[in-house]
Amino acid sequence: xxxxxxxxxxxxxxxxxxxxxxxxxxxxxxxxxxxxxxxxxxxxxxxxxxxxxxxxxxxxxxxxxxxxxxxxxxxxxxxxxxxxxxxxxxxxxxxxxxxxxxxxxxxxxxxxxxxxxxxxxxxxxxxxxxxxxxxxxxxxxxxxxxxxxxxxxxxxxxxxxxxxxxxxxxxxxxxxxxxxxxxxxxxxxxxxxxxxxxxxxxxxxxxxxxxxxxxxxxxxxxxxxxxxxxxxxxxxxxxxxxxxxxxxxxxxxxxxxxxxxxxxxxxxxxxxxxxxxxxxxxxxxxxxxxxxxxxxxxxxxxxxxxxxxxxxxxxxxxxxxxxxxxxxxxxxxxxxxxxxxxx
Amino acid sequence: xxxxxxxxxxxxxxxxxxxxxxxxxxxxxxxxxxxxxxxxxxxxxxxxxxxxxxxxxxxxxxxxxxxxxxxxxxxxxxxxxxxxxxxxxxxxxxxxxxxxxxxxxxxxxxxxxxxxxxxxxxxxxxxxxxxxxxxxxxxxxxxxxxxxxxxxxxxxxxxxxxxxxxxxxxxxxxxxxxxxxxxxxxxxxxxxxxxxxxxxxxxxxxxxxxxxxxxxxxxxxxxxxxxxxxxxxxxxxxxxxxxxxxxxxxxxxxxxxxxxxxxxxxxxxxxxxxxxxxxxxxxxxxxxxxxxxxxxxxxxxxxxxxxxxxxxxxxxxxxxxxxxxxxxxxxxxxxxxxxxxxx
Numbered sequence: 001x002x003x004x005x006x007x008x009x010x011x012x013x014x015x016x017x018x019x020x021x022x023x024x025x026x027x028x029x030x031x032x033x034x035x036x037x038x039x040x041x042x043x044x045x046x047x048x049x050x051x052x053x054x055x056x057x058x059x060x061x062x063x064x065x066x067x068x069x070x071x072x073x074x075x076x077x078x079x080x081x082x083x084x085x086x087x088x089x090x091x092x093x094x095x096x097x098x099x100x101x102x103x104x105x106x107x108x109x110x111x112x113x114x115x116x117x118x119x120x121x122x123x124x125x126x127x128x129x130x131x132x133x134x135x136x137x138x139x140x141x142x143x144x145x146x147x148x149x150x151x152x153x154x155x156x157x158x159x160x161x162x163x164x165x166x167x168x169x170x171x172x173x174x175x176x177x178x179x180x181x182x183x184x185x186x187x188x189x190x191x192x193x194x195x196x197x198x199x200x201x202x203x204x205x206x207x208x209x210x211x212x213x214x215x216x217x218x219x220x221x222x223x224x225x226x227x228x229x230x231x232x233x234x235x236x237x238x239x240x241x242x243x244x245x246x247x248x249x250x251x252x253x254x255x256x257x258x259x260x261x262x263x264x265x266x267x268x269x270x271x272x273x274x275x276x277x278x279x280x281x282x283x284x285x286x287x288x289x290x291x292x293x294x295x296x297x298x299x300x301x302x303x304x305x306x307x308x309x310x311x312x313x314x315x316x317x318x319x320x321x322x323x324x325x326x327x328x329x330x331x332x333x334x335x336x337x338x339x340x341x342x343x
Numbered sequence: 344x345x346x347x348x349x350x351x352x353x354x355x356x357x358x359x360x361x362x363x364x365x366x367x368x369x370x371x372x373x374x375x376x377x378x379x380x381x382x383x384x385x386x387x388x389x390x391x392x393x394x395x396x397x398x399x400x401x402x403x404x405x406x407x408x409x410x411x412x413x414x415x416x417x418x419x420x421x422x423x424x425x426x427x428x429x430x431x432x433x434x435x436x437x438x439x440x441x442x443x444x445x446x447x448x449x450x451x452x453x454x455x456x457x458x459x460x461x462x463x464x465x466x467x468x469x470x471x472x473x474x475x476x477x478x479x480x481x482x483x484x485x486x487x488x489x490x491x492x493x494x495x496x497x498x499x500x501x502x503x504x505x506x507x508x509x510x511x512x513x514x515x516x517x518x519x520x521x522x523x524x525x526x527x528x529x530x531x532x533x534x535x536x537x538x539x540x541x542x543x544x545x546x547x548x549x550x551x552x553x554x555x556x557x558x559x560x561x562x563x564x565x566x567x568x569x570x571x572x573x574x575x576x577x578x579x580x581x582x583x584x585x586x587x588x589x590x591x592x593x594x595x596x597x598x599x600x601x602x603x604x605x606x607x608x609x610x611x612x613x614x615x616x617x618x619x620x621x622x623x624x625x626x627x628x629x630x631x632x633x634x635x636x637x638x639x640x641x642x643x644x645x646x647x648x649x650x651x652x653x654x655x656x657x658x659x660x661x662x663x664x665x666x667x668x669x670x671x672x673x674x675x676x677x678x679x680x681x682x683x684x685x686x
Binding site: 064125126127137140141172173174177179181182205206207208209210211219221222223225226227228229230231232233234235236237238240241242245246252255258259261262265266269 | 405407468469470480483484515516517520522524525548549550551552553554562564565566568569570571572573574575576577578579580581583584585588589595598601602604605608609612
């Protein structure tokens with residue numbers, strides 16, 4: 001029901017995804033009188049693998065998460081998450097209210113043992129292809145111990161999804177030397193190095209974010225959100241500048257015509273929705289958040305992302321890894337770290 | 344002496360600047376045997392307004408600021424700042440080690456009364472022209488009171504330099520609603536609103552950074568540094584993508600030839616040095632930091648920036664504003680704020 005376009009986009013993307021993945025089944029959760037007319041536009045045997053599950057209520061895009069948590073238990077979001085909790089579904093995908101999705105996911109699915117808070121991870125384009133970055137805004141203040149948890153969760157996910165063994169992990173910082181950054185980031189660096197199981201390559205500065213030097217970049221949610229959204233803002237500025245530059249006179253319009261394929265490629269590069277689908281890691285289940293402005297194709301990427309994570313059982317892999325970690329270290333380090341994170 | 348190119352760039356840019364500004368006088372501080380050969384390449388009466396002041400030592404680009412502070416009192420950086428402290432010069436410009444420049448500036452020039460820490464401010468391109476942003480990395484953890492000080496300093500500077508009356512001021516945050524962000528950012532929002540003299544338009548998200556909605560964007564140095572450097576990283580990625588896109592085959596190379604002026608414009612837009620010259624605000628004197636990789640033209644921008652700030656006496660204006668503020672509120676609020684910032 002969520003996002004800028006609601007069922008118009010999500011129903012069409014669901015139909016496409018069923019055609020792409022013969023093993024896939026989809027439960028469309030929402031107000032049936034909004035979904036049914038959209039479904040009427042699609043035909044084919046693949047729709048037999050689709051079921052509509054009615055939900056009376058909807059979480060508004062701008063609703064306060066705490067309020068949604070209390071008053072929207074009949075919403076499509078809550079019901080979709082319940083289907084995952086009941087193992088009737090293996091993943092939940094939403095283009096709706098991010099804060100509400102996170103709050104409800106924590107309550108309905110619960111956190112994996114040893115993980116304090118979910119983190120949002122997504123792919124970012126790089127010179128070498130793409131890397132992953134987390135947290136992109138699920139948390140505002142993260143302790144060093146939580147940054148370590150993000151590092152573990154992200155590494156497990158990249159290893160599973162991209163078959164990259166021992167992915168190269170970096171902490172986002174304002175310099176590459178040991179003494180740079182906040183006490184929290186430096187403490188996270190010490191914890192990650194002490195962990196031993198992670199392929200830590202050190203600090204990464206913002207200007208290296210898109211170089212592909214790291215497979216996985218870890219930062220707190222405030223910094224990650226601002227950094228990525230700033231890049232989105234720069235992209236918007238550039239698209240406008242290129243457009244006006246190529247329209248200034250007749251000669252330029254003619255060249256723009258000849259350059260159409262290149263300009264299209266550039267616009268695609270600049271499109272934040274291109275690799276759509278941010279994952280909420282740390283939960284006992286797969287939850288993928290689509291960009292609210294995603295179109296049919298891009299919402300399809302979010303479905304594919306969720307399909308892959310469910311197929312590879314990413315949450316269970318993370319759970320195993322964290323459980324091994326906890327068994328190895330005992331409770332001593334955990335409690336020690338919890339003490340530290342209070343400072 | 345600093346930056347990637349040393350006197351080769353700074354001497355040439357100094358000569359150019361003297362031609363541009365008939366009132367300007369320049370003291371070139373550094374190792375005379377490195378400067379003199381470069382000076383030999385320039386001719387003209389304007390060079391009569393240039394003087395070389397020898398300094399034995401140089402601060403290395405990667406030197407720890409605390410070490411430079413103790414052991415580099417004969418360096419060009421220290422001597423140049425001393426010339427400002429002695430009122431023999433009205434501004435200091437350096438392409439050298441940022442951390443060392445900040446530490447030395449604080450010690451040699453001192454802070455304005457009522458300002459706790461310097462902040463780095465620079466212009467960023469927007470859809471409407473350009474805006475300013477601070478802090479870009481002078482500080483790692485900033486208290487709410489310090490963010491208020493950044494807001495006051497930045498507003499005074501934008502008003503003076505750009506003749507924008509009551510510039511629109513925003514706080515960088517992860518959302519636009521009141522309840523968004525860290526406790527520190529929310530407290531800063533309350534302090535700025537309580538101040539009354541600032542034209543505060545609320546929170547700004549990263550994707551609005553380049554829209555021009557705010558004339559001045561305030562954030563802590565960690566976030567500002569990461570956000571701006573990430574955009575620098577994205578720019579680098581895009582330049583490479585555009586280049587490879589326009590070189591893929593003979594047709595594309597031909598179109599690239601026709602599109603040369605537009606591609607040049609785009610490259611210029613993406614060049615982080617284009618509006619070169621970041622100012623260290625809050626000091627008892629003008630200090631401008633040039634990008635280390637600045638070429639002759641771009642280092643000239645930093646000189647122009649310093650010239651304008653000295654001409655308009657920006658530090659004195661900030662000092663007056665903060666003194667008025669302190670007189671208005673008495674010491675009560677200041678002490679209260681200092682208490683708060685300890686938490």
